[in-house]
Amino acid sequence: MSEASEANQRQQIVDARLRALGGCPNARKAIDLLADQDSFTEYGLLAGHTTAVDDDGPSDALVGGVCDINGHPTVIAAHDRSVENATHSDRNMRKLAKLITIAATNRWPLVLFIEGNGSRASDPRPVPPIVNYTRARWDVLEGLTEMSGWAPTVAVAVGPTNDSHAAMTFLCDLVIATPDAEFGSMVNSEETFSSANAAARGDIDVLVKDIEEAVSTTQQFLHYWHDDISDFASSDSASSIAQIVPDNRRRAYDMRKVIAAFADKDSVLEVGSAWGESLVTAFARLEGRSVGIFANQPLSPRAGAIDSAAADKASRFVEWCDAYALPLISFVDNPGYMVGPEAEREGIARHHARPLSAIHHRTVPLYTVQLRKAYGLGPFAMSGFGASRNMPELRVAWPTVESGGMSLEGAAYLVKRKEIRGAADPVTARTIRDQYAEEMRDVASGVRAGRTFSFDDVILPEETRPLIASMLRRSQRILPPVKVHHIDTR
Numbered sequence: 001m002s003e004a005s006e007a008n009q010r011q012q013i014v015d016a017r018l019r020a021l022g023g024c025p026n027a028r029k030a031i032d033l034l035a036d037q038d039s040f041t042e043y044g045l046l047a048g049h050t051t052a053v054d055d056d057g058p059s060d061a062l063v064g065g066v067c068d069i070n071g072h073p074t075v076i077a078a079h080d081r082s083v084e085n086a087t088h089s090d091r092n093m094r095k096l097a098k099l100i101t102i103a104a105t106n107r108w109p110l111v112l113f114i115e116g117n118g119s120r121a122s123d124p125r126p127v128p129p130i131v132n133y134t135r136a137r138w139d140v141l142e143g144l145t146e147m148s149g150w151a152p153t154v155a156v157a158v159g160p161t162n163d164s165h166a167a168m169t170f171l172c173d174l175v176i177a178t179p180d181a182e183f184g185s186m187v188n189s190e191e192t193f194s195s196a197n198a199a200a201r202g203d204i205d206v207l208v209k210d211i212e213e214a215v216s217t218t219q220q221f222l223h224y225w226h227d228d229i230s231d232f233a234s235s236d237s238a239s240s241i242a243q244i245v246p247d248n249r250r251r252a253y254d255m256r257k258v259i260a261a262f263a264d265k266d267s268v269l270e271v272g273s274a275w276g277e278s279l280v281t282a283f284a285r286l287e288g289r290s291v292g293i294f295a296n297q298p299l300s301p302r303a304g305a306i307d308s309a310a311a312d313k314a315s316r317f318v319e320w321c322d323a324y325a326l327p328l329i330s331f332v333d334n335p336g337y338m339v340g341p342e343a344e345r346e347g348i349a350r351h352h353a354r355p356l357s358a359i360h361h362r363t364v365p366l367y368t369v370q371l372r373k374a375y376g377l378g379p380f381a382m383s384g385f386g387a388s389r390n391m392p393e394l395r396v397a398w399p400t401v402e403s404g405g406m407s408l409e410g411a412a413y414l415v416k417r418k419e420i421r422g423a424a425d426p427v428t429a430r431t432i433r434d435q436y437a438e439e440m441r442d443v444a445s446g447v448r449a450g451r452t453f454s455f456d457d458v459i460l461p462e463e464t465r466p467l468i469a470s471m472l473r474r475s476q477r478i479l480p481p482v483k484v485h486h487i488d489t490r
Helices: 003-022 025-034 090-106 132-147 164-169 195-200 211-225 238-243 255-262 308-323 341-345 353-361 378-383 408-415 417-421 426-443 446-451 461-473
Strands: 041-043 062-069 072-079 110-116 153-162 174-177 182-185 188-194 269-271 279-286 289-296 328-334 366-375 394-397 402-404
Touching (some): 153 164, 255 328, 289 378, 308 378, 394 461
Parallel strands (some): 153 174
Antiparallel strands (some): 041 062
């Protein structure tokens, strides 16, 4: 090869790299925001829509590679709609399959910024049976399935996400979505649903206002996967945790305030807040240790009762934490499972067993705090309650505890039903019921619960954080050397 030819080849590479680096601006911005400075090593920079020297499809709509996030190796890829509507082709799917293989092999987290219209109609197809694109597509989807329960995967939906792009999104552990995200199929492009609608269905874990918030949420989530930290502080509201639960047992309160007061300051990341609203699920830290918290929400429309959505939400979260060796903490204030015609139509008979099974099969420690009520099968769903051979490592209660096969009001009605039915008016009937409920409440006091060894201890609310923190210090987080199980899909 002549010197002139070598120079020409060199210049072609330089020009092609410059064109590629100048393309996919949104994808490159997302990666720049998330990755540590100067840590990104790109794969497939020159991969294009065609083999032409002057190909005008930079990076074939997918920028990807390996980077560091807060000093930890991470695999990252980002679609960009400015190139071929971010559609999937043989080349960019093979690129993505390679990156997922790197993540799975090294057990590194995987972050995907996703938008696009599914398969590229113009992508050349070889003669059957050699169908590279189809193979590459399945390599990606199977790779994401393989990653489930092995290393964390994050999908950030940043725009219209259709067909194979949507399939990729919902195979990831954590799904974040910006307001620009919407989901559907190009087969019927008029029928799409927004990120808010997807969140209400349980498809989206965290809604964010923009790409910057998506990046900070991703960084926070990945932080729970990595080492414990020594730089922590208790919440500003930690000392007032006892005042969150009202003295009046019929008054609702916000369980999120309890979680915030219990956990380290600014360490709580709630997931799935728009779905299964009677249950709160959140990652947090306690004295620098990563934990998973699931808790009944008395302030919800169903007052913390477990419906089909909440049962699925609880079981998936327990599996999630168990797969990644995160200790579990449950806060219990639960009137039981939902019953009635609507609950039956939602399949409560089938769904109710899922959290019981997940708790029984867990391998991580579980610490349970019962704040107030637990009726029927509620305590089983939240803690295993003693019916399981895999009981909680610690099960404690606050002085406001009350437990039973049904609510105190329900039990009062059964005992006093003749008097209640014979009352002169509804007000008198409620008075009879409520008075007897209060009598039973006194009988079922926190002291009596402690004396009958119904709990490992009955503690004051302000003792909760130091007690559970002391238990955590006695346990080690050890990731299993082999995959224990996958994380159930939504």
